[in-house]
Amino acid sequence: MAISLALAHGGYAVADDAIGEAALQAITVNSTRSALDPNLPASSASKTQEEMRQQQNIFNPEDALRNMPSMSIRKRYSGDRNALVGGRSFSTTQAPRALVYMDGYLLSNFLGRFDAPRWNMLAPEEMSRVDVLYGPFSALYPGNSMGTTIAISTNRPTAFAGSVRIAGQDQSFSQYGLHGHYRNVQGSALLGDKLASGLWYKLLLNHQDATSQxxxxxxxxxxxxxxxxxxxxxxxxxxxxxxxDQGPFGSRRAIFGANAGAIDHTRQNTAKVTVGYDVSPTVSAEGFAAWWSNASVTxxxxxxxxxxxxxxxxxxxxxxxxxxxxxxxxxxPYQRDEHHAQAGLSIKTRNRSGWNGSVSASLYRVLDDVQRNAGSADPLAALGGAGTAVVRDGSGFQSLDAQTTYTPTSGDWGNGAHSLTFGMHADNYTLRQQSRKTADWRIAAGGETQFVGGKTRTLALYGQDAWQLAPRWRAVVGLRAEAWNADDGTQRVVPGASVNYPRRSEQAWSPKLSLSWDADADTTLRASAGRGTRFATVAELFQGTAAGSSITINDPGLKAERSDALELTAEHRHAAGSVRASLFQDDIRHTIWTQLNLNVFPNVTNVQNIGRVRTRGLELVGQQDSLGIDGLSAEANIAFTRAVIVENDNYQPSVGKQWPRVPRVRASATLVYAPADAWNVAASYRYSSAQFNEMTNSDVNSNVYGGVSRISQLDVRLRLKPARGTEVALGIDNLNNDKAFQLHPYPGRTLFAEVRYAF
Known part of the structure; x- marks a missing residue:
């Protein structure tokens, strides 16, 4: 029995079925290919399913990214629906600079200011590989890829197979004299088959019950x-x-208790069906439908x-x-109930050489999303009473991609050969958010007090040529043209006047160029330059609200971010590993920044453009499969970054200051000892230096609630295979119980246990 991969991402990387059946046993993936552009013009990193299971205690899908080079994952607790991504030059509150795909379908969610990618549309059990691409150097990806592009591949069945998994956590947390244990449990079931007719299917069920600190x-x-x-x-x-205590600004502070729905108990469910059909050896079609529910009681x-x-x-x-x-x-307190759905369809060809084509479409809808906010404290709130409600029903996004590629035959891949890609991309986002005043906060019925809404649309055409200039020289040249518009923007306040924002449109041209030289068979030097344009999201433009304990001030006139990025890379590969060094610069004009002020009540968020922010850094990445002891391997990365505000006419005191939430030093290291297939042990250490949350860098006391502190945490994992198809894992995340904050506190020491059976 075997599970292979749906490796085509936009139609340009497909695994051969015969190879897949020989290399992949049961559901464990031993050899996979990247879902990213095979002619990558910039640095990338990846983890296979086997590496993830060996190295990390993965409870939610985003956990697989936490030790990747130059990455931060703002996962505050298991079940956090706002697990945001941060990268080389952008913070975890700049979510639109990270793109996340699942088998080529867009998971990035730009409907809310702090809405993370929809990780919930997959489960750890079905993840076969994670690939990460840095910077805006490929023309194949939208302008939001100016930071980081993440491509997650999932298993594809080639015979009848399945698995079940149960995982649990127990977190010990203590702060301000408040001690407690917070427990989480998750169960998954995965079943798939490929029929003789060429039809294949995959079913996934996932349930999670989690409580935050x-x-x-x-x-x-x-x-x-x-x-x-x-x-x-x-x-x-x-x-x-x-x-x-002393707050982030060094001022004396009085703390009265955990508030604003501080302890979040979530019950989440995911159901997904994926169906595919191999029309011929070179043509395939597949589609999926997924449903996710969340019930939060705080x-x-x-x-x-x-x-x-x-x-x-x-x-x-x-x-x-x-x-x-x-x-x-x-x-x-507040309560939130939501049901989301996503569906996708793709058709692609997979000729080994010559021309290939693909068409892919996806649709994401918020079926219903209601947050009910009490107007009184917990004891009285249980009896009802006046409150407010926020309803987001009908919001959503959709995307369409069409692409054609030309790959030379192996005999033609010589001097002057061209590997071509041409494509079209379209997406649109629709925001609908209504606030209501309720007589009983437990029931969302009530009169409207505010409505915000709007739409954004993007249409892009692109082309890219990987040109073999000489035996050791290759150039990748690309151009992406994008047209964006925003319309139907409105804010309606009752009682009061409505504001209807005028339609806006912008266009951008984003050229890309990369030149690489193979000094020898194992060493490559590459210089890359690229422009990326990131347009304002529908939330940044129109989502000005006053809901619960927070006020948000939007800006319908936001300018698009424009990144001019450079990267110089040297990479050496050898039989047992590799090492890479990258110098990078990201010079961004009109940075869109969302500033959250937690030191006032209600909390206030402002959206604004920052004139110019420049980031420079050095990234070192290494991996070694053999360290002199049989079964001992290691990988490590470290990045030194300096991000500075160069221009800001709106607020001169910020000029010359360090850009918020981008650490100067970020590193991780993993050591794995696997002397036999029956067991392995792993330890991972990650470090991130303290950061600022304020553009003036006035929040100098970082290691407290409300600050953005240093992170220094050690995770350990023991995996056993006591019988065929059975895996048992025990681990501890944050073994040293490091107290860390990104405004909110990160989890304390957390015990992890996992049992998995595959057939």
């Missing part, structure tokens, strides 16, 4: 002299439990107790030294 805290900050403002009013309730926890030991949630309070006023909704 506290994500946010209600606080009050003293002035520069260390004095807390005294609120007006009458008598104050004597309380204990207020915790004092709660809060006050630190305050009155003289009788009862919890205090709001009102004027005093600890005998200071007096504070806590709003009635400071500890208000």
């Amino acid at each position: 506290p994500m946010g805290y209600y606080s009050a900050t003293a002035n520069g002299a260390g004095v807390f403002a005294v609120p007006a009013g009458g008598a104050a309730t004597p309380v204990t439990g207020i915790v004092y 709660r809060n926890q006050t630190f305050l107790r009155d003289a009788g030991g009862k919890p205090v949630w709001s009102g004027r309070v005093s600890d005998g030294t200071h007096v504070f006023a806590i709003p009635a909704n400071a500890f208000a």
Whole structure:
């Protein structure tokens, strides 16, 4: 029994069936090919299914990326629907600079400011390979690829096979004197077959039940002299439990408890069916339909107790030294229920040489998404009462890609040979978001208080030529033309006037050029230059809202980001590994920045253009399969980066400062000992230096809640194969219990256990 791969990404990389059946046994993938452009004009990194299972405790799909070179994954807890990607020159709050694909279908979600890729449309059990491409150097990918492009390949059946998996976590977390264990469980089932007729199918079911550690805290900050403002009013309730610390700006701060739906209990389900048909040895068609549901119930926890030991949630309070006023909704919970669906269809040819073609379309829809926000603190909220609701039904995105490629035969691949790619891409995003005032916050029915909506559309044509100039010289030349427009933008406030934004359109030309020289059979030097244009998303343009504990101020006049990037790379390969060094520069004009201020309540987010940000860095990556001991292997990477604000007419004090949330040093290393197929042990260490969240770099106290701290964490994993088809894994993430923050706290020490059976 074997599982091979759907390796065609846009029609240009397909695995041979015979090779796949010989190389892949059961569902374990021992040899896979990249789903990225085979004529890559820039650096890339990858992990196969076997490498992921050997090295990492993977609970959610995005976990597979956390040790990749120059990458950050803002996964705050298991089940986090906002696990955002950060890269060489962009932060984890600049989500539109990362593109994520699943078997060539777009998973990137730009409908909300902090909406991550829709990782939920796949499960770890079906991931066969992950490939990462850096920078805007390939013409084949949209302008959002100016940061990082991630291509995830999933298993494709060639015979009847399947697997079941159960994984669990137990997190120990402690902060501000609050201790707790937060447990998660996930189960998956995967079944597939290929029939004699050429028809194949794959079914996936995944269920997850997870609870986060506290994500946010209600606080009050003293002035520069260390004095807390005294609120007006009458008598104050004597309380204990207020915790004092220093905030990110070094100011004295009082912490009252975990608030804003701090502890999130989510139940998530994914169901997916994929069907394909090999029309002939060279023509295939496939499609999929996926459904995802999420039910979130949040709660809060006050630190305050009155003289009788009862919890205090709001009102004027005093600890005998200071007096504070806590709003009635400071500890208000919320609930969120959502159902999303995605479908895709592709047809492609796979000739070994000559011309090939492909057409691929996908559709993503938010079937229903309702967040119900209480107007009072937890104890009273359980009884109902007034509140608000946010409804996002009908939002979604869709994409269409058509591509044709020409590959020379092996005998023709000599001096002057050309490998050609031409294609078309179209996508559109639709945002619909309504806010309501509710008499009972547990029921979303109520009168409309605000509506925001709009659409963006992008149409692109591109061409790329990989030209073998001489036996050791190759040039990759590409050009991408993109046309973008935004329309139907509106904000309606009740009572009040509606604002209808005028239609906007922009065009961009993005040239690409890469020149490589093979110094010998094992060493390649490459210079790459490319421009990438990233247009504003529908959320950045139109999603100005006041919902729950946050206010967002949008900007319908945002300019497109324009990246002029350079990369110089030297790579040496040998029988047991490889080493790569890359110098890179990313010079970006009109950077779109979303600034979140957690130090005010409600939280305020502003969207704006920054004149010019320049990032320069050095990235070193190495991998060695043999370290002198049989079965011992290692891989490591480190990046040194300096990202600086060069121009910002809107705010001069930020000029010359370090760009927020891009660490100066980022590294990871993994050591694997696998002396036999029956077991292996692995340890991974990752490090990221402290960063700033403010453009003025005034948040100098990073290692606290609200800061962007250093990360220094060690993960370990033991995998056993006690019987044929059976795997058992035990591990610990963040073994050293490093306390780290990206505004919100990251998880503490987490025990991991996994059992898997394949047939």
